[in-house]
Each structure stands twice: as C-alpha cells, then as structure tokens.
Amino acid sequence: MKHALHVELTPTNACNQKCSYCFESGCHRDGITNEEADRQLSILSNTVKAVNEGDYDGMCLTFWGGEPFLNVEFMLCAIKILESCKDYRISIYTNGTYRKGMDMFLDGVNHATMKRTSLQFSYDGEPHHTVKRGYSPDVMIEYVKKFLDAGADAHFKATLSLDMIDSLPDIWKSYESLFMKLGNVVSYSPTLDTVDRISEEDVQMWISAMKKIARLEFDFARKHGRPLMSWFGPGYRGNCRLTNTVNVQPDGNIYICHACPYMSDCRKTLLGNTSEIETFDDVTIKTYPDTMSEDCVNCGATYCTICHASLLRPDEDPAKEWLNVKSREPLRCKLFREFGKIHLAFILACCRNRAAK
C-alpha cells in the first residue's frame, strides 16, 4: 500500500517473559482497562470509516506490547473492525511463546485476513537467545510453522548485545541452521537498541566480528543468492516513518512511535490522548521533514537504526527536526560507519566473484 494510515495498538504492556536486557523492564506493565479498550476500538471504527471515505489507500494495523497475545481478545475485536477497511495489513510483534493467545488467534482469524498478516518473532540466535532471554526458542519455532501454514507471513528480529559480540559467528550459524529448517523466511536482522555505552575497544571488536561475518555471508550469498544477515542486503538508513503513524498505549497516550513512551522525556513525541480524539488520523504528523543533518548525509553507514526520537532535545519539534537531529553518540555512529566500509567491501567481493564467473 502506497499511502496507508499506520496505527499501532498496544493491547497490553505486560509480558510473559523476563528478558534481561528488555528496555521496557523499568516501565509500567499494565494491561488496558475495559473502558480504555472500548474507547480505542470505537476510535478505530471511526478511523476505518474515515479511511474508507478519504484519500488513504487503506490501513496498516500493528500490535505492539508487552506481549500482545496476552490480550488476544482485544486483538481479535480490533481485527474484526479493521476487516471492513477498503484495504488493510496487520503486523504483530511477538516473542512467540504464549501458546493460549496464539492458538486463539489461529482459530479466530479467517484465511483472507491471515494472508494479510505478518508476524515478527523475537529470536536472537544461540547462545544469545538462551543466555539473554532465558527461554528455549522451541515453542516460537513451532508457532512460526503454524502461522506460515495458516497463510501468514513471518520474519525474525534479533537483539544483539555488545557484550556477546564474540559469539556473533555462532549466532550467525544458528540462524543458518534455522534457514535450513524454515527456508527463505529466515533472515538475521539484529538491532543494537540496548547499547548504552560503547568504548573504542568495543568498536575494534565489532570490526573484527563483522569481518568474520562478511566472510560467512560471502559463502552464503554464493550458495543462496542473498545474504543471511539483512544488514548485508541493499542497505537501510532510517527509522520510524513519522508521517501518518501513531502508537497508542494502554493508558490512552498516543506517541509518534513505540520507542517514545520509554524515553525519559517523551513529552515532545506525545501526540495526544484517546480521550481527545475522534479518529487516530486527527493527531498524525502529515509532513516528513526533507532535511537531514550534515553528519548523517556525510556518514558512510549503509545501515543505521539510530532512533531519531532518542536524539531529539526537549525543545525540538519532531515535525521539523526529525531528520535534522545530530547524533550525540559518536561511537555508536562509528559502529554503523565501520560496518558500512565492510558492507561495501562485501559488495565489491561479490561483484568481483560474479565478474570472475
């Protein structure tokens, strides 16, 4: 969908797991009250009507958490409303371990809607997953298969902690094994969003680990026609889409994206509250700033997910400054820049290999 309204609902902030590095661990773990759930569903219904009569091509509804399947009843009600939209897609972020909720979803959603549903399963690769998350990925893998069989799309998201960077080749290999089991749906897409402090030593360790991965990727790409780790793909620089998108929390607060509620100063990214609006589109930001800080334009990173929301100062207007923010984390930027060098060398090695053939 070219021009969609993106609404992200949070059925609950509670979670059935206790991952050691979770950035939500210090936050409220509350569910949604019945009154607030009714309000959000009523706004969703108004929003679908407005989208059907307006210029949007359709809606993308995302379920964020906590673990959203803990409140699958809310999800199913929201989907029922969404099904009357002229076009729609559904995304779900899940750890893939709450059987009861996932079974209810598989039973309660029809095939046509399942085909429009995409799930992102959290899987770090081993030994990272077991060490940091503390649970086996077996249930998650079982349900990936079930959702794929039901017609949904599935992909994976990993978190990579810098203190486990030495294990990166093993993590990569465990993803390769998963690829052999599940096929083309598997890509290793790690984020570094829990990295707080980085030393120059970490950067050097990072370079060394990424070079090892680049060699593994070179062989993998020759066999399978694409890299396993998404970072070695076409490249990506950016973060939240900012425009025409809202993240709705169980307390009714509405933010630019799901990272914002966890920031120490989230006032600037607070768009409003469900008690004040008729449709979710009432509070979306409509214009994407077309400027970018010179630091970012000149940066050699080919892949970057540094969150713009986290870079905003309290006095900065997101609608004006979203891309114009300057990084205050030079070493974190360096990680991405150094990866950019290795990525381009990887592309060069692949081109040479192709030319030699």
Added chain:
Amino acid sequence: MTIDINRLVSAILHLREASENLKSINPELSLLLLQTALTLASKNGIKEDVIKDMDDTAKEIAGETRASC
C-alpha cells in the same frame, strides 16, 4: 554537494576493476575508466591507503574461495 566517502571509494574501486577487466578487450575504454577513477580520487582528496584498505577487506572477505571461482 555532500559526498558519502565510503560509497565514493567503492565506486573508484569498481571503476578500477572494470578498467582492469577491459584492458585486453577494449583498451581505450579501459584507459578512460582508469582516468575517471583517478580523477574522482584526486578531486575528492581520497588517499591511496583508504582505497587500498577497502580493496584488502574485499579480498579478505572473498578469502580462499575467490581463487576457485
């Protein structure tokens, strides 16, 4: 105009590579590509060691497997 140095170095290396591959097939085009690569490098102040570093990394990534291609 702002320039992404990593991409520029990569482009220079690609031009050099293409120049090398075309040497025996089309020497004129090969020379033109090499000159373009050199002009790009000198006009943007790219030092030889930056280009060499990326070239070395690419060879390191391809490892032993490159010889068997």
